[in-house]
Amino acid sequence: MKVGFIGTGSMGSILIDAFIASGALRPTQVFASNRTLEKATLLAQRHPGLNVCSSNSETVRNCDIVFVCVKPLQYKALIEEIGDDVRPDQILVSITSPVQIHHLEHALACKIAKVIPSITHLTLSGASLCMYGARIDAEDRLVLEKLLSSISEPLEIKEAHVRISSDFSSCGPAFISFFVDQWVEAAVEMTGIGREQAISLAGEMLLGTGRLLTEGGFHPLELQERVAVPGGITAEALALLKQSLNGVFHELIATTHAKYEEDLHKCDSLFGDAGT
Known part of the structure; x- marks a missing residue:
């Protein structure tokens, strides 16, 4: 199996690094193209044998599965570039949430899937969110999910739930890291604990x-109850957090969804609202 990557920026390179590190793909099975050729060349230096393609069409022509890792507003131009090169038996995987499956199925003759990855795949963990177009059959799903299972836990979701699911799986590491960073900075300032030690403890x-939440059978509320003894230190701190964070997560979801809707409208306009 040959797997292509159009776009080798942050998430494209994460996927390539993770697939090769897991042993799911050998560098010789990977074909990559990027608007800035130097970025793809650097990947080839890191993974000797990786095939750097001079054009996106070359990547498509060589591969069975192609991951498209470009920004939403770059899709229309990309489709115009590769449209004559895709094959009906080929799987094209979009990794951006605002570009809808129907946009791509209307424009391309190949099989379409959408997968939202996460930076956690660098440690061969986390969830990859999977959505499938009408041309994807059971065998295609098995092939794709077998590949993804080497670096993550593939979870099939409804495309309508892609934004809220991505808030947890894809954006979540940044949100949690922000919380940890603020906590660590306060700890260093107030107690003198070493920053690296505090980060290690938090990690x-x-x-x-x-x-505990995935393997230990705990619900978040059950976990809080087990740790927070009534009248104890943890219970006092939880009361503070509940008061201070009241409404924050509703605002967070409203913010991510508003940005998603803005991007979705742009993609609908770009594709002429194709397929709706």
Whole structure:
């Protein structure tokens, strides 16, 4: 199997690094093209044997699966570039949420899937959110999910839920890291603990908490109850957090959804609202 990547920026390079690190793909199975050729060349230096393509069409012509890792407003021009090169048996995987499956199915003759990855795949963990177009059959799903399972936990979702699901799986690491960073800075300032030690403690705590929620059978409220003894230190701190963060997460979701709707309208206009 040969897998192509159009766009080798942040997320494209994460996927390539993760697939190769996991052993799911050998560098010789990977074909990559990028608007700035130097970025793809750097990947080839990191993974000897990786095929750097001089054009996006070359990437498409060589591959069975093609991950499209470009910004939403770059899709229309890309489709015009590769439209004559895609094959009906080929799977094209979009990794951007505002570009809808119907946009791509209307414009391209190949099979269409959408997968929202996460930076957590660098540690071969986290969820990859999977959505499938009408031309994807059961065998296609197995092939794609087998590949994704080497670096993540593939989860099929409704396309209508892509934004809120991405808030957790894709944006979540940044949100949690912000919380940790603020907590660590306050700890260093107020207690003198070393910054690296505090970060290490927080990281191990997050790793263990994630396992309790995914493998340990705990619901978040159950976990709070187990840790927070009534009248104790944790209970006092939780009361403060509940008061201070009241409404914050509603505002966070409203913010991410508003930006998504803005991008979605731009994509609808770009594609002429194709397929709706």
